[in-house]
Amino acid sequence: MGRQPTMGRGGKKGTVTPQELNPSPRLKRGPKMGKRRKMKRKKKKTDVEELKKEVVLDDHRLTLEEMSTKYSVDLMMGLSPERAQEILKKNGPNALTPPPTTPKWVKFCRQLFGGFSILLWIGAILCFLAYGIQVHYKEDSTKDNLYLGMVLAIVVMITGCFSYYQEAKSSKIMESFRNMVPQQALVIRAGEKMQINVEDVVVGDLVEVKGGDRIPADLRLISTQGCKVDNSSLTGESEPQTRSPDFTHENPLETRNICFFSTNCVEGTARGIVIATGDSTVMGRIATLTSGLVVGKTPIAAEIEHFIQLITGVAVFLGVSFFVLSLVLGYGWLEAVIFLIGIIVANVPEGLLATVTVCLTLTAKRMSRKNCLVKNLEAVETLGSTSTICSDKTGTLTQNRMTVAHMWFDKTIYEADTSEEQTGKTFAKGSTTWFILARIAALCNRADFKPNQETLPIAKRATTGDASESALLKFIEQSYSSVKEMREQNPKVAEIPFNSTNKYQMSIHLQEDGSQAHVLMMKGAPERILEFCSTYLLKGKEYPMDDEMKKNFQNAYLELGGLGERVLGFCFLNLPSTFSKGFRFNTDEINFPMENLCFVGLISMIDPPRAAVPDAVGKCRSAGIKVIMVTGDHPITAKAIAKGVGIISEGTETAEDMAARLQVPVSQTNPREAKAIVVHGSDLKDMTSEQLDEILKNHTEIVFARTSPQQKLIIVEGCQRQGAVVAVTGDGVNDSPALKKADIGIAMGISGSDVSKQAADMILLDDNFASIVTGVEEGRLIFDNLKKSIAYTLTSNIPEITPFLLFIILSIPLPLGTITILCIDLGTDMVPAISLAYESAESDIMKRAPRNPKIDNLVNNRLIGMAYGQIGMIQALAGFFTYFVILAENGFKPIDLLGIRLNWEDRFFNDLEDSYGQQWTYEQRKVLEFTCQTAFFVSIVVVQWADLIICKTRRNSVFQQGMKNNILIFGIMEETFLAAFLSYAPGMDMALRMYPLKLPWWLCAIPYSVLIFVYDEIRKLTIRRHPGGWLERETYY
C-alpha cells in the first residue's frame, strides 16, 4: 500500500486521514481491517474501525508556501468569496452532523413495549383473545377476561408513561447543560476581514481567532501573537497550550501549529488556514465514531429478559400441561383453550413491572442526591454490577488544580499542604532562604488573581496565567504574604517570559529597600537554572557551588520528579549598582549580567488527589472492583497519582520498580510478578488485542498514561472482552466514544463537555470519583433489594394460580377470581414490594466481589424454587384452608365440593343441595363463592405479612436485621387496611364483588403466616450455620 514519503513516523500506525473530502492531492488510504477487530462480529462497519485509528494530518509539516499552494489560497488575502462559495457547496457547511436522535415517540414506544412490558402486552392480548372466543361461542360469558386485559394494558401504559416521564425529566436536565449559541468566525476573504457564521467557514479559509473565541474549524496556524488554546475537551490536557506557526511535533495532536475545531482560544491572537471542517475535523470524527458505536444491553435488561424467559417457561408449561389435562378430564376444546390462556395470564406478575420501575426510580433519586445523575433508569443497577472502572485522572481523581506540594531549600525537602481545605501545614518559615524563595516565586510570576474575589478562600480564587504560576501565586499568598503588595513594592522593570526553548523565566525588579538597586530573579527548569548559578543559598548565606551541592540538588530533583511533580528551580542575582534605577534593560539584546546567579531552591507542584479518593479507591478494591487509570498525562505523574490514591497500592510494584530494586534490567524481570503496570500510550498503540488482554488479565493495578482519545475506547473494549462490566469516566469530547461503548459511561457534570454528557449514561454532578463509589453501593443495594422485591411479588403468584388449577382439576367453585388477583397484584402487594427497595443492606455490600452477570442472576431458579415451590405453596394452603373453612361453615363440606362445578355454575340450577341438604339458589352460592374469594384474598394478605418480613433478609435473621424500615411497616399497615377496606366498605359487593368477612375468617391464615416465618428463619439459620452448605446452594437466591 502506497504511502506518501513525507508521512514519516506518524503514518505507520494504520492511520487514516480525516480529510477524505478535501480536494487535496493526498492519497487516500483504503479501509484496513485490523486484526484486533476480528473478534467482534457485530461491528462490521469499516468506517468505525478507521475512526478508531489515530488521526493523521500532514498539514502541520508543510511550509507556509506548500500550504498556500495546497489550498490554493493567498496567505494574506484569503480565498475569494466566489471560491469560498464553491467549496462550501462542495463540502457542505462546517457543522457536525447531529447524531441521529431518537424521536420522542420512539423513546415512548420503547418504554411501552420494551423488556418487561412485552410480557404484559402478550398477557393482555391473550385476555382479549379469550374474551373474544367466549363472546363468540357463549352468550352469557363473564367479562373477567375483558377487564383483565384492559387492566393489563392500562398498567403497562401507566408504567410506560411513568418511566418515560422519569427519563424525560433527566434528559431535560441534560438539555440545560447545552448552550447552543450560534458562533461567529472572523475570516479574511479577498483581503477583507468579515464576520461570518461558523457554518459557512470552508476549507482553505483564512481565519483569525483571538482570546475567548471558539476555534471555528481545524486550523493550521500561519502567524500568532501569544496565542494559547485550551485543548482539554479534546485531549484532556487541562492546561492551556501555546500555539505558534512552528512545526514542533510529529503528532498532529501535539504539534503547536494546529488548532482544533471547538476548542477554545484562551489568550492571544492567531491566524490560520482552515484545513478541515465539520465532520472531517478531529472533533467531528470523534463525534461520528461515538454515534456509530453499537451499545450493548444493560445488565438489568439482560436480567429482566432472563426473568421473562423463566416466567414464560413456567407459564407456558403450566398452561400446556393443564390444557392437556383438561382435555383428558373431558372439558371441551374451547374451555381448554380458555383455561390455557387463563393459566398463562395468571402467571404474569402484573404489579412487578411497576414495582421494578418505582424501585429503580427511587434509587435514581437517591443517587442524584448523592451527586450521581442517572440518565437511564437501567443504568442505576449497571453501576452496581460494575467490575472495572476506567477513570480519568484529571478532575476525577485529582482536584484539577495545580498546587505546590514540596519545596527544597536549605538542602531539605519541605512538604506543603495539598489538601482541598488548605488547613496550612507549617514548615521552616523562619529561614531566610524561604523568604527569598517566596519573593522570587511571587515576583517572577505573571499570574494574578482575577478581581473581586476577596471573600473567597485563596485556594478557590480564579486566576489568570498558567497553572504552575497560579499554584505558586496561591501558595505564596497563603503561606507568605500578599503578593500584590510585594509586587507594588518591587516594581518589575524588565522580564523575559517563559518559553520552551529558554525553559526559564526572568524578571528584574527594583529593590524595595529604596537602595535604587535592581534584583534579577529567575525561575525555570531546574537543570537550566542550575547552569546559571555559581553560588547557592544556605540558611540565608551564599556559598560557592560545589559538587556536594550539585549532588544534593540532583537527588532532590530526582526525588521530587519521581513523585510525579512538576519541579521549578529558583535563583536570583542582586545586580551591581551600575544597573541601578533608571537603567534601561534590554531583554532582546541582553545588556546586563545573567550569570553567576545564586541558587535558592526548588518548588514542586502537582495536581493533588481529591481527599475522598484514596478511601473510595480502597472501597472499590475491597468491593472487588478493578480501578484502572487512563490519562493523557506523563507516566511518572500518572504513576505518582495512582500511588497517591491507591490505584497502585502500597507494596505492589511495577516491573520497572522491581528491576530497580533488584538492580537488573527491566527485560530480565518477570512482568507477571509485578501486579502493577504503567502502560504508555505509544506502547498501547502497537499492541495487539491479545497483548492488551494479557495485560488486563495479569495485572490488577493498571495505569494507562499518555493515551490518546481513541485508545480509551480500545481499553474499554479490552476490559469488556474479559467479561467485565465497565464503567468509564470522562469529561472531554475525546472520551465520548469510550463513554458510549462502556456499560456505563460517567460524564463529569462540572468539567464535562456537552458531547460527553450526551454520550454518558450517568453524570457525576460533583466530578468526584468518590461519588461513583456511593453510586456502586446504591446499585448493588438495589440489585439485592430487587431480588427481595421480586421474591415477594412472585410468591403470591402461587396462591393466585393454584385456585384456578384446582378449579379445573377438582371442579370446585373458583376459590380466587380475577378481580381479587388484581387486587393483590396491583393493590395490596404494591407498597410492600416497593418498601423492600428501602431495605438496608444485610452485610457490607462493598466487601464482596461484583456479581458475575453470567452466574448471579436477578431471578434464578433458586428464587423461583423458594417463591413458587416453598413459600408460595404454604400461602396457597393458607388460602385454601380459609376457603374450605368458609364453605364448610356455610354448609358445603370439602368432599361434596369435588365435581360440583357444573351444577354450581348453572344459572338455572337454583336448588343446589349442600352437605346439610339445604338448597341454594345460584345467586346465593355465588355470594358465598365471592365471600370465599374475598377471604382467600385476605388470607393472601395475611401470609404476605410473613412473606414480607422474611423477604427483608436473604441470609440474616429478621432479629439481626431489625424492623427499622418504616416504609415496610407502613406497607404492612397499608395492605391490611386496603384489604379491610375492600372487604367491608359499603358498595364493594356491587363494585368488586367482595363481601364482608366474619372476624374469625381473618385468623384462618395466621397459623400459616407463623409457619412461613418460622420455616424461613430456620432455613436462614441453617444457611448461616453452614455457609456454602447444601441448603445454601439450593435455596439461597
Place this chain on the structure above:
Amino acid sequence: MRRQLRSRRAPASPYGYRYRLDDQDEVNQNYLADEEEEAEEEARVMVVPDLEEEEEEEEEEEEEEEIEEEEKEEEKGQGQPTGNAWWQKWQIVNEYLWDPEKRMSLARTGLILVIYFFFYASLAAVITLCMYTLFLTISPYMPPFTERVKPPGVMIRPFAHSLNFNFNVSEPDTWQHYVISLNGFLQGYNDSLQEEMNVDCPPGQYFIQDGDEDEDKKACQFKRSFLKNCSGLEDPTFGYSTGQPCILLKMNRIVGFRPELGDPVKVSCKVQRGDENDIRSINYYPESASFDLRYYPYYGKLTHVNYTSPLVAMHFTDVVKNQAVPVQCQLKGKGIINDVINDRFVGRVIFTLNIET
C-alpha cells in the same frame, strides 16, 4: 500490512507461555462447574423420569432449567468449540451417574427430591391437621352459618335447564319430557312410599322433635295425592295434553328455617309483565296454596333422612295460548323476601308459558 507488523512483534511480547496455560485452566474450571450443574440437571431428567409426588413441581423446575441450559449453551457457543463441549458434557454426565472418586451418584438430585417430598408431606400433614380441627368444630347436623342461604329460594318443576315452557298441545313430543320429569320428581311423593316411611303429623304447627342432635328425625308425609289434579294420578299428562300445564313449586330447604307461626308461606302467581288477564285462572294444590307449618323445621340431611319438601302445584287452567306469558310466582309471608334485585330466585320464580295449540 498491519497484521504483519503485529506478528513480527508478537514473539517480543513480554508474557510467558506458562501463564497463559494457567489461565486457561482457571477458565476451564469455571466452565466445568457450569457443566456440572447442567449435567446434574440432565441426569435427573434421565434417571428420575417418574416420581409421582410433586410431578408438577419437578416438571416446573425442569422447564426452568431447560431455559437456563439453552442460555448457557448460547454463551458457550460463542466462546468454545462445540464439539469439545459436547464431549465434556458427556463425560460429566458419566461421572455424575457414577462418580468413582466420591463413590456417590445422584446424591444431590436425590436429596432435593427427598427434601421436597418431606416438605410437601409435612405441608400435607399441616393442612390435614387444620382440616381435622375444622371438622371437630363444625357440627355435622347443623351448619354454623345459614344466613347466606336465607331467605329461601324458590324452584319449580318440571325443570329442564330452562324456565321457558314452550310446547304444542297437539304435538306430544314437545311436552312429553315435562311429563317424564314431573313423574320422576313425584316418585318420592308416592302415597305408598310416604305412608310407609313418614308419619302423618298434625297440620298447622311445627313438627318439633327435641332430643339429641344425632337422633334420627321423623319426617312428615307429603303425599302425591295432595296435589289432586296435578298429581298425575288422574291425568298422567299433568294437563299438558290439554294446554293446562301443572307446574310444581317448592321452597328451598334451609336447616332450622321456620316460617312465622300461624302464618304459613303462601304462593301466588300472576302475570309478571303485560296483560293481567293473560292468565284467567290458576288452581293451587293444596288449595291453601301454602306450605304447611308441619314441614318445618328441617333438621338436615344426616338425621332428617326422609324429609320430603312440601310442594305447591299451580294448575294454569286458562292461559292465553300462542303467546309467551311471563309468570311470576311469589312466596308471601312473614320473614320471606321476594324482591331481591340481584337474585330472581329468592322468594319468587319467574318463568314463561308459551302454549301453542
